[in-house]
Amino acid sequence: MVGTMKRSSLLFTFIISLVFILVPPSPAGFVPYISGQSTATLIESGDFTGMYRYDISINWKTRFGLSQIDLLLVDFSRSADYEITFSSSAAASTSKIHHHDPLAVTWKAYLESSGLSLFGEDDPYIKYAPSDRWHSFWSYFLMPGRTGFGTFSFYSDIAPEYGTLDDILVAQTGRHQKIYGDLSGAFPIVSSGTGGGTGGSTPEPATITLLGLGSCFILTRKKR
Secondary structure, eight states, X not given: OHXXXXXXXXXXXXXXXXXXXXXXXXXXXXXXXXXXXXXXXXXXXXXXTTSEEEEEEEEEEOSXXXXXXXXXXXXXXXXXXXOEEOOSSOEEEOOSXXXXXXXXXXXXXXXXXXXXXXXXXXXXXXXXXXXXXXXXXGGGGGSOOSEEEEEEEEEESSOEEEXXXXXEEEEEETTSOEEEEEEEEEEEOOOTTOOOXXXXXXXXXXXXXXXXXXXXXXXXXXXX
16 A cells, blocks of 8 residues: 555656656746847849848747747738748757757748738738657657747748838747747838839839838838
């Protein structure tokens, strides 16, 4: 009887310890967030020649393990004439156990046609998901953790605008938690009445001015 109680007590202690290892408690004053800074590079050779590669450095902090990151493509619903594509490995980040290795986790990217409607619009968005999700028990520890950072990329034929976009990054966790965050730097913007692509006629100076004002308005939207 005593032996059975000891075994039960040890089993209970093991289970509680495992829970704290897999789902550690959030410290006091814990504030979840996600934020990103983006750069754009014109590709001059190779498979993506003539396109811009957008590289986004993203930092996050969540209450539960990160399961995916979404990136809203602002105002892309205004035109069907654009291209968004990805390399086979679209991103890399830290993991649960490799907190300082930005290449510990690889990510796939998918262009989703049904928008997140963050601004009451139906723009498409990019979904980034870890490549090795749930392939084995040990892959759990190689998933992105509650805190981390990484570089997330995509290619577009649309030239960049520069500024800050509010609430277009979304961190999602396995507990259905969503955290919204801002992105600053370079980003493709589809202006009203214009399509994507690097070709086409050169706009008149007055048109350029109006497009610039429109882009500034888009890039300075207030948070919801």
